[in-house]
Amino acid sequence: MITTAPATRHQPNLMADLAPAPASHTVRQITHDAQALTLHWDDGRVSRFEAIWLRDNCPCPSCRHPQAMERLYMFIDHELPRISQVVQSAADVLEMHFSQGTEQHVSRFGTHWLRQHCYSSAARKETKTERVLWDAGLNGSVPTVDFEAYMGTDEGMRAWIEAIRIHGIVLLQGVPQEPGKLLEVARRIGPVRHTNFGDHYDVISMPNPNAVAYTALGLELHHDLVNWRFPPDVQMLSCLKSSVTGGESLFADGFRVAEDLRTQNPEAFALLSQQLVEFRFQDADTDIRATAPMLALDAHGQLTRMRFNNWLRSSLKVSEERVLPMYEAIAALWALLRDSRYHLTMKLQPGELIAYDNNRVLHGRKSFDPSSGERHLQGCYMNMEDLDSALRLLERRASFPREADYPQADNELRP
Numbered sequence: 001m002i003t004t005a006p007a008t009r010h011q012p013n014l015m016a017d018l019a020p021a022p023a024s025h026t027v028r029q030i031t032h033d034a035q036a037l038t039l040h041w042d043d044g045r046v047s048r049f050e051a052i053w054l055r056d057n058c059p060c061p062s063c064r065h066p067q068a069m070e071r072l073y074m075f076i077d078h079e080l081p082r083i084s085q086v087v088q089s090a091a092d093v094l095e096m097h098f099s100q101g102t103e104q105h106v107s108r109f110g111t112h113w114l115r116q117h118c119y120s121s122a123a124r125k126e127t128k129t130e131r132v133l134w135d136a137g138l139n140g141s142v143p144t145v146d147f148e149a150y151m152g153t154d155e156g157m158r159a160w161i162e163a164i165r166i167h168g169i170v171l172l173q174g175v176p177q178e179p180g181k182l183l184e185v186a187r188r189i190g191p192v193r194h195t196n197f198g199d200h201y202d203v204i205s206m207p208n209p210n211a212v213a214y215t216a217l218g219l220e221l222h223h224d225l226v227n228w229r230f231p232p233d234v235q236m237l238s239c240l241k242s243s244v245t246g247g248e249s250l251f252a253d254g255f256r257v258a259e260d261l262r263t264q265n266p267e268a269f270a271l272l273s274q275q276l277v278e279f280r281f282q283d284a285d286t287d288i289r290a291t292a293p294m295l296a297l298d299a300h301g302q303l304t305r306m307r308f309n310n311w312l313r314s315s316l317k318v319s320e321e322r323v324l325p326m327y328e329a330i331a332a333l334w335a336l337l338r339d340s341r342y343h344l345t346m347k348l349q350p351g352e353l354i355a356y357d358n359n360r361v362l363h364g365r366k367s368f369d370p371s372s373g374e375r376h377l378q379g380c381y382m383n384m385e386d387l388d389s390a391l392r393l394l395e396r397r398a399s400f401p402r403e404a405d406y407p408q409a410d411n412e413l414r415p
């Protein structure tokens with residue numbers, strides 16, 4: 001049954017959740033049986049919440065720690081919940097009464113939180129990030145953010161992160177030409193990802209290089225550190241000196257190229273997404289290997305990570321009948337990657353810092369003449385989790401601009 005109680009002074013503003021739950025829609029109709037609650041919203045959306053899901057997400061302080069906000073309730077230790085009663089205790093608060101064998105429990109949910117966490121197929125489609133795949137048409141219109149705006153404003157930092165998420169590449173201009181400045185740029189968002197090349201590295205030509213990057217050779221398009229089980233998500237390259245002849249940077253959207261391979265040569269695409277390949281880096285101090293498909297897909301067949309790096313591809317260990325098809329498939333992908341229709345070419349200038357999604361965007365460079373001047377880039381890596389977290393904190397701050405309005409961990413939804 002559904003009853004309506006007088007409004008309480010409590011507001012469903014927290015749900016033991018620091019993310020804001022915007023009041024975007026109101027509930028028009030509430031129905032339930034023992035197994036599930038169904039909400040009909042003012043825009044026609046229908047949200048069904050199973051009883052076990054609701055009980056599992058109870059925000060009360062005995063089910064969720066009021067300061068840590070982590071779940072304490074362990075559903076495995078309780079009988080399957082049945083919904084015995086639903087009370088709309090305010091326009092935007094639902095009180096759920098559960099019976100679980102001899103146990104009774106009351107959970108109070110903000111309707112805005114329920115809308116935000118609705119798991120209907122329509123809602124799940126809404127939460128996908130829309131990538132914009134690109135080709136050489138991006139030349140001259142690379143997403144660009146000013147250093148001062150990035151370092152000093154929420155809008156600047158948001159624009160930078162969103163460009164990485166959507167286009168997979170962003171140019172920062174006006175960066176002070178001080179060695180190590182890129183670490184400040186990274187740490188505005190989160191920690192730098194340390195690798196066997198240190199927390200950052202200098203891309204210059206060296207007499208005894210341990211990687212071809214430290215020569216004056218042209219570099220074929222590639223992803224970095226594909227020999228790691230989880231290659232770094234974001235790479236930053238900051239330009240300090242650029243007076244050499246040549247040395248232009250090249251980029252390509254690997255997902256654009258791979259999608260075209262999927263259309264043009266589905267057999268090659270399928271093989272590269274299924275066959276595990278070993279990648280390896282070795283020098284005097286390390287021997288780091290990982291085995292993974294060159295094209296990683298999620299359960300829906302969408303690309304999640306691409307690994308292309310001819311220097312780090314180890315010798316193939318596949319069944320005999322797969323050797324030739326694998327070489328053909330790699331060549332098909334490689335030939336597309338070499339097609340200039342996909343290439344973004346930039347001669348980075350001192351004060352410019354390019355950042356890109358290393359799981360998606362490939363980078364390379366044209367050869368340069370080391371006797372013609374100087375070329376000095378510095379690089380470092382970051383994890384996408386830190387970019388995503390920073391973006392969510394920006395959203396939280398936009399919703400609660402005054403510190404006094406900031407949600408407190410001790411929630412107001414206790415029964």
Ligand SMILES: [Fe+2]
Pocket residue numbers: 213222223224363
């Ligand atoms: Fe590289």
